[in-house]
Amino acid sequence: MRVLIVEDDFMLCLINKKSIELIGYTVVATVTNGIDAIEAVKKYKPNVVLMDLRLEGGLDGIDTMNEIVKFANIPVIYLTANSDEVNKERAAKTNILGFCVKPVHFEELRVLFAKVKVK
Amino acid sequence: MKSKKGAVHFQSEGAIIKTINRFCYAIAISAILDIFLYAFMGLYAICGVLVVVGALFLWFIYLNKKSHYKVSRAAIIITTNMGVIVFSAFLGFKSGIFFFLFATPHLTYLLYNFKEKFSIFLCLLSYLITFIAIYLIDNYQLDTPIAISQSNANIIYIANFSVSLVLSFILIAFFASNNNTVSEMLTDANTSLQDKQVNLEKEIDEKSKINTELTRTLREKEILLSEIHHRVKNNLAVISGLIELQTFYVKDEKASAILKESRNRIKSIAVLHEKFYESKNLEKIEIRSYVDELIYFIKLSFSSLQKEITITTQIEDIELSMANALPFSLLLNELITNSYKHAFKDKNSGSITISFTKHQDKLVLNFKDDGCGFDVSKVNKDNSLGMNLIEAFSLQLKAETTWESEPNKGTEFTLQFKQNLTKVKGHVDKKN
Numbered sequence: 001m002r003v004l005i006v007e008d009d010f011m012l013c014l015i016n017k018k019s020i021e022l023i024g025y026t027v028v029a030t031v032t033n034g035i036d037a038i039e040a041v042k043k044y045k046p047n048v049v050l051m052d053l054r055l056e057g058g059l060d061g062i063d064t065m066n067e068i069v070k071f072a073n074i075p076v077i078y079l080t081a082n083s084d085e086v087n088k089e090r091a092a093k094t095n096i097l098g099f100c101v102k103p104v105h106f107e108e109l110r111v112l113f114a115k116v117k118v119k
Numbered sequence: 120m121k122s123k124k125g126a127v128h129f130q131s132e133g134a135i136i137k138t139i140n141r142f143c144y145a146i147a148i149s150a151i152l153d154i155f156l157y158a159f160m161g162l163y164a165i166c167g168v169l170v171v172v173g174a175l176f177l178w179f180i181y182l183n184k185k186s187h188y189k190v191s192r193a194a195i196i197i198t199t200n201m202g203v204i205v206f207s208a209f210l211g212f213k214s215g216i217f218f219f220l221f222a223t224p225h226l227t228y229l230l231y232n233f234k235e236k237f238s239i240f241l242c243l244l245s246y247l248i249t250f251i252a253i254y255l256i257d258n259y260q261l262d263t264p265i266a267i268s269q270s271n272a273n274i275i276y277i278a279n280f281s282v283s284l285v286l287s288f289i290l291i292a293f294f295a296s297n298n299n300t301v302s303e304m305l306t307d308a309n310t311s312l313q314d315k316q317v318n319l320e321k322e323i324d325e326k327s328k329i330n331t332e333l334t335r336t337l338r339e340k341e342i343l344l345s346e347i348h349h350r351v352k353n354n355l356a357v358i359s360g361l362i363e364l365q366t367f368y369v370k371d372e373k374a375s376a377i378l379k380e381s382r383n384r385i386k387s388i389a390v391l392h393e394k395f396y397e398s399k400n401l402e403k404i405e406i407r408s409y410v411d412e413l414i415y416f417i418k419l420s421f422s423s424l425q426k427e428i429t430i431t432t433q434i435e436d437i438e439l440s441m442a443n444a445l446p447f448s449l450l451l452n453e454l455i456t457n458s459y460k461h462a463f464k465d466k467n468s469g470s471i472t473i474s475f476t477k478h479q480d481k482l483v484l485n486f487k488d489d490g491c492g493f494d495v496s497k498v499n500k501d502n503s504l505g506m507n508l509i510e511a512f513s514l515q516l517k518a519e520t521t522w523e524s525e526p527n528k529g530t531e532f533t534l535q536f537k538q539n540l541t542k543v544k545g546h547v548d549k550k551n
Contacts, residue, residue: 102353
């Protein structure tokens with residue numbers, strides 16, 4: 001399974017990438033902002049996106065997924081504890097796999113990745 | 120009140136009272152002078168009437184001072200009408216007493232507000248009726264009750280004409296003076312209002328600037344807080360992530376378990392931090408959703424043990440302050456971890472029950488598992504970090520704790536502590 005990591009902290013990107021690879025998945029790219037995430041989805045066609053809510057640049061995680069969902073209905077795991085009604089409503093059109101609180105543990109990712117149906 | 124300068128006729132209550140007083144004094148003085156005049160002519164009956172009139176007007180001043188100016192005003196109107204009729208009846212129409220009636224419109228305007236139109240109308244009508252009455256009395260009266268020589272009649276006529284003329288001028292002057300005073304008052308009031316308006320506008324402008332500044336400062340504070348929160352969260356994630364990565368490279372199971380426990384402790388703090396940031400007031404967090412989150416990731420971290428552990432919670436809607444939430448969350452983390460690690464080591468399934476309730480002013484955490492239990496008296500705290508931490512966090516909460524456990528009969532732990540910043544709304548039972 002191919003995973004795209006969207007995270008504004010470079011070190012966390014590396015740690016998450018390594019963790020995900022160690023539990024047996026492929027990380028196709030790690031990006032730090034919404035625009036690069038959209039481009040990475042177009043280029044690498046990942047099966048799942050691990051999306052931080054806060055990103056560099058003008059787009060946040062939900063805005064970015066709302067753009068991505070226009071051309072690819074990719075499941076997304078949002079990294080936030082703030083799964084309140086406002087965020088749920090904003091993210092309603094996206095294919096939500098779950099909301100996780102940082103630091104996300106590999107066991108949590110395993111459970112969520114297991115839900116993804118790889119074509 | 121009309122705003123056109125010079126055309127304003129507005130009488131304040133004070134102005135009316137002043138006019139009544141002045142008019143009454145003027146009539147009383149005139150009456151005294153007239154007494155001398157009529158006494159000189161030998162008309163003593165008229166002198167008597169004048170004494171009564173003078174006394175009446177002095178009484179009106181007294182009434183006025185007692186704040187009965189409306190009564191006083193009505194009495195003046197009635198007395199002046201009656202006075203003119205009586206004097207005409209005694210001295211005849213040709214005595215010229217009717218000249219006084221020409222001064223009455225000004226008097227009316229001085230005694231009433233422009234708004235009191237009906238009263239003014241009644242007043243003027245009364246003077247008109249009086250005028251018609253004295254004319255008719257003169258027409259139908261064959262002779263005046265008091266015989267007056269022609270020379271005296273001429274003197275009285277001239278005196279009445281002169282006095283009424285002077286009175287009219289005085290009243291007109293009063294009228295103009297009052298109007299000017301009112302206009303000046305209005306101009307002053309307008310100027311004062313304009314000054315106040317300018318000051319108020321300045322004040323509003325200053326307040327608006329302060330508000331803008333406050334809003335900007337608040338926004339800066341929010342951005343700063345968000346940035347700090349983000350960095351703390353990411354730093355915790357980095358530490359936790361590094362520990363997690365280490366677990367992949369550690370072959371020793373004990374070392375791996377220790378690393379996982381450390382990682383879980385960091386996660387407990389990170390989730391708590393996130394919940395505080397989410398909460399609207401940044402002072403308290405709602406503990407139920409936090410406990411659910413805690414149980415979820417602890418269960419996941421022990422999923423490799425492949426045991427069927429059911430965790431049932433009964434958490435009331437309680438909010439905890441940061442000072443209490445941190446030791447409480449770490450303590451709960453240790454309790455659940457200890458049960459997973461030790462209570463069910465020889466079993467494939469089991470259950471844990473957690474309740475957190477409020478009893479009067481105390482919060483009570485009750486933790487129960489149906490595991491293997493242990494002999495509380497034989498626990499060597501030197502060898503158990505978990506037990507040490509539970510004791511330390513209990514001390515931090517200033518809590519009373521009790522352990523009840525026997526081998527093969529499960530373990531029950533109760534913790535009671537006080538918290539000032541708590542709020543109880545209800546409770547929800549949940550099975551995880």
